[in-house]
Amino acid sequence: MKKFGIGLCLSAMLFTSAAWAAELPPKKETPPDLYEGTPDWYRATYKDNVGLREGSGPFKDYFKPQMLDMYWQPNRHYEPMKNLDHSIFIEKERRDLCITCHEEATPGVVRDWRGSGHKNPKSTPYLSARTSEIEKRTNRILNEVDCFDCHADTKKKQIRMPTGEVCGECHRPQFDDFLREREMGRPNHIQSWEANTIVPWYAEAARRGYLYGQHGCDLCHSGAEKCDVCHTRHKFSAAEGRQPEACITCHMGPDHPDAESYGESKHGVIYHKEEEHFDFNRPLSEVRPGKDYRTPTCQFCHMYEKHGRFIHNPVMKGIWRMGTIPPKNLEYTSSLKDYPYGIKIIGDKIDIYSEENIAKRSYWLEVCAKCHSDRFADTYLKSLDEFMFQAHTLADRAQKIVEDLIADGYLYPSAADRDPYPLSDGIEKQLSPAFLGEPIYNAFKTLKGKFPVVGPILGVYGMFIQQQDNPSNIENMYNRLWFWYKLQGYKGTAHVQQDVSWWWGQAPMMMEFTKIQSEAARLRREGRIEKVTLTK
Amino acid sequence: MKLIYVLSVLFAFLCCNLISSKDILADSKYSETEVPDGGTIIGNVKYMGELAAVGLNLYRDWELSDTSKTTSEKLICSKVNSGLKNAVVSLKDITQGKKKIIPAIHPIIDQQNNYFIPHVIAIVSGTTVDFLNGDEQMHNIHTRSTRNQPFNFGTTYKQRISKKFDYPEIIKITCDLHKNAYAWIVVLDHPYFDATDRNGYFEICDIPPGTYTFQVWHEELGTLEKEVTVHPKETTTIEFVYSQN
């Protein structure tokens, strides 16, 4: 138990185990950097502050950011307000005046802060211990952490919107844990903005005047690397971050129905019934299942790392990832056998039975074993695998139908007669063979995007942009099948929610498959009729 | 103590300033002459629109007074001849005429049963008005003016407050404790004006002959204007009619 106390701090979550931290050599105190280990081009397009002048990501030159990106992506886009110069307060470090004015200007914020651990970092023995660790690490006395500490950019003498790096100055172990999301690759929180902007359709949508239509994606996907996504401003409560509600404001909807599937599963229903008996003030590593929590929360399973240790990020044990990437362990009939086609910016096929994934599976079983027998849990997870293999097989067959149709020249309107793939000109200019692989790059160079792209991941553009006849109806049907219904079935099965698994997953997947079959048959028939009439 | 001393010296100085600057600041365009052959205007202000029904406001006061019926003072109109009470008729562009007589007996605005009585008075600049509290409860007298010094005094039963109004201005007086109660003081810098009686009648006399713009002001209905020629030693009758909207 003693070992478990060290290395954690007050306001963020307390998941890392100290045993792990203590074994490592003391960290060299480099300033926290969310982009540690990323290449130069990445920093230049995601980190360097450009205000609202240009966008972000490899296609930054093709769009200006949404105005709200100022707050969502403060690292890159924040601009201090022009009509009220705050520099004098920063120069003279008048912490009291911030509070005096904002107590009235934005009273909710100040009261929130007054109830936070930042206002009284030594109010309880537990907080006190965490605070003294931070004090040792940062070499300063912390009796109160106020507006000035996070919001004052003393170098530029202006107000800043804090990013994870600002939090990381004090909450270093949590920050370092969070940084490890990058090891696992996307999908994760730290790169969630990349998910939007590394794909060409975001810039293309902006170019076609649909930028503010992306609001719904951007609300979650930009700024998920900020800490206040889970520990909301200005209370930054660790307990809040431990509640499922911290996750479900984003994790919902057709492509990741976690809120729906967990919320209506037995786990979720018991949580909702007995929420007031859950002790969220307890660090996850000290939660006694059955006593403090009667059912698991999102965090309890997903932030469990291994061997009783918790980590301050929820992606470490992901095996099937989001459910989009095809597994290695199947025989494919469609072009999925060549996935990822040499493209470097999308994830490689998953080997469900790799050594790493088998280890991860055993970590999952460690969590389940808090309440379930090992055999039960193992059987359940195996049946999830089987579900996914079946779903991917179905998706493969559907992709084969679409690809055959295209190969036989029955796609209507044909690729030559419709708008090219989103931002084809930009892809050719901004991306190199190093990103796309030689063959794909050359295809863009020679065909200028006048070719169909079907399937994971680059075929999903039809859900994010509207272009003339591109994609066609049948291509979008296939998108719905593999991107919506397959993922709904996956989450429904994984979170033990039968309705989501069947009526929102498996059933519509099969119905969509039939629709694809008949649409393909219709296109072929019309194509044949056309050929006959034209030759006559 | 030292501070107070310094301040009082400073203010003695400022007060001297006040007296000396007063003459400059009183921008009276009006000059007084003898008017031997003045004419008289009598007339009537009418409102031809519909009157709002008398409302019953149960929440007007936290302690229901004897008459819980509230009558609106905004628009008081005679049923006999549609004459409009509480309108102020004045000459708009008169520059010289009879002597401004500042009444030695101060006009009174009394607060009775949570109302100001009278509701509208018209006075010539320089007049002192006495404010009374005729209710056995607390009131306040709150004016909103810019040129005349505003004030806001709390008053108890039988309190009398005298205030002089030096500059032409239309001033609203309220009692913040009784939101229904308010009154108007119309200050003019010449003596040619009259407030209408309950039948809408007014009379303005000793006007030097000539053609003038007559103006009538009413708090709800706004202003109306009319050109009228005044003949020496004659009485002319005019009529202002506010139609509905």
Place this chain on the structure above:
Amino acid sequence: MKPKVLLNKVSFWCVTAVTSAALMQSIAPVTANEVKIPTEVTDLGKDTYKKYCSPCHGEEGKGDGPVARSMLPKPRDFTRGAYKFRTTPSGSLPTDEDIYRTVSFGVPNSTMIPWDILTEEQRASVIPVLKSFSEAFEVRKPDAPVEVGLRVRPTEKCLAEGKKIYEEKLECWKCHGIEGRGDGPSAAEQEDDFGFPIKPFDFTTGKFKGGNSPQDVYLRFTTGLNGTPMPSFAKELTDEERWCLTYYVMSLIKPEETKK
């Protein structure tokens, strides 16, 4: 029975005295004696106003600066010449010192911070700028400050009299509430001269807007707060009565709520 009551009173007064002393400490007065307040609008004044005042009070002093729209209470509109915190009688314009004092102390419970962050020259320089926004300063001059009578001792009798004035004679409770929480029966309907709803002051917070010393409180109901429904009681109360009311009002402070 009796000694207990007395003890209660004593302890209560200690608390009140300590609280008000602490509060006074926190906004130690900055006297304007050494600062020369310019009579004309200077460049320094214009710059200072533009940079630090106009975001809320507006370029033309109308209280309509770019950040004013979301503020409550609204920033003061200077065009009427109605200043709340003065030493001059009801309705009068403030003295330069009054304005200087408000600028330096700020107005607690509002976004008007104590601008002691600016130099004394800067603070003094904005005063002619503020005055230039209202024609009232051209037509009128401030009256002489009211006389602050000799302070009486806060005895129990005095307190009782203050209570009587508060509850019966002046009926302060109608707006400010019996317990001084600003929740009297007329509280909800109050508006200021600019048409904005205004809340009667909650005495329990102890953060008096015009300053926390007994003399400040005394001045508030002697001079009234221009532009608000708060009248002057200069004509109603004798000097002694006003001191009694001062002490009674200050006794309504709830120390535990003052801490916030």
